[in-house]
Amino acid sequence: MRVVSIISIFAGLVILLAIGLRLNPREVPSPLVGKPAPAFELPLLHAPDKSFSQKDMLGQVWILNVWASWCPPCLVEHPVVTELARTGPAPVVGLNYKDAREDALPWLARNGDPYAFSVFDASGRIGIDYGVYGVPETYVIDRRGVIRYKHIGPLTPEVARGRLQPLVKELSGG
Amino acid sequence: MARFSVLLSMISFFTMMVLFGTAAAAEDPALDKRVTGLAHELRCLVCQNQTLADSNAPLAVDLRREIRSQLAAGASEQDVIDFMVARYGDFVLYRPPFKATTVFLWMGPFLFLIAGTWLLLRRVKRQQRPEPQLSEADRRRAAKLLE
Numbered sequence: 001m002r003v004v005s006i007i008s009i010f011a012g013l014v015i016l017l018a019i020g021l022r023l024n025p026r027e028v029p030s031p032l033v034g035k036p037a038p039a040f041e042l043p044l045l046h047a048p049d050k051s052f053s054q055k056d057m058l059g060q061v062w063i064l065n066v067w068a069s070w071c072p073p074c075l076v077e078h079p080v081v082t083e084l085a086r087t088g089p090a091p092v093v094g095l096n097y098k099d100a101r102e103d104a105l106p107w108l109a110r111n112g113d114p115y116a117f118s119v120f121d122a123s124g125r126i127g128i129d130y131g132v133y134g135v136p137e138t139y140v141i142d143r144r145g146v147i148r149y150k151h152i153g154p155l156t157p158e159v160a161r162g163r164l165q166p167l168v169k170e171l172s173g174g
Numbered sequence: 175m176a177r178f179s180v181l182l183s184m185i186s187f188f189t190m191m192v193l194f195g196t197a198a199a200a201e202d203p204a205l206d207k208r209v210t211g212l213a214h215e216l217r218c219l220v221c222q223n224q225t226l227a228d229s230n231a232p233l234a235v236d237l238r239r240e241i242r243s244q245l246a247a248g249a250s251e252q253d254v255i256d257f258m259v260a261r262y263g264d265f266v267l268y269r270p271p272f273k274a275t276t277v278f279l280w281m282g283p284f285l286f287l288i289a290g291t292w293l294l295l296r297r298v299k300r301q302q303r304p305e306p307q308l309s310e311a312d313r314r315r316a317a318k319l320l321e
Binding site for chain 2: 029031032128134
């Protein structure tokens, strides 16, 4: 009886720890999923005189990828973003976050520019509205302008192929 | 002498600049206090075990500025908290609200306390067994052994 209860307590702890170790405390569930994408009107990175608003994308599924030239994980995920944009189930728009044009433009020239275009959020104010806290972050936004998925941290090929692409296809098909 | 007066005017100039600078920073001590008070209640998302007040991560600096400008524009403490929760979720709060997803968080310690008390009581009770009663035969045997 005693042995059984000690073993069951031990097994319980092992299960709790196993679950706990698999959780990623950096991934804070976003309250924005299921809500309309916050409104913004920002200049384009390449053309400061032109601007883009999230409203311009109503009617189509699109992906918003937050990046910056000062962010090493952005460089890590760059091939994945490039691949995602190339196989393109949906246009990938870049949100260049708290960056400087003289850093961001050479970064794209060096590493390739997978984005349909990037918007320029120098102050990071729009980033705050999107709940950005760990660049890079990626959002899938549906035809009605509602955020359907958010990924925090660098995109992996598994997430891109396993989550983003199927979701975009499903949203575009329906 | 001329050199001395130049030096003196430079010193007074810099003193004035310093005084003016501090005055500008502490323009509104009441607002500063409210900003700091709120920043102590909110979690920095980048360095998760620090409050916004303690962290110097760029995002924490931005969010403190955001808190300040919202309070200065007349927002209440609750407005700012709602603003943060809408963007970052309950996780930003150092005092999470009591709701379905946080029931175990709030009640867990009390459950453990109750379970622990129950186990302790059970153990104590078990140790308080009545003293074994000796039969007349046992008593005689014991007396014989002690002789």
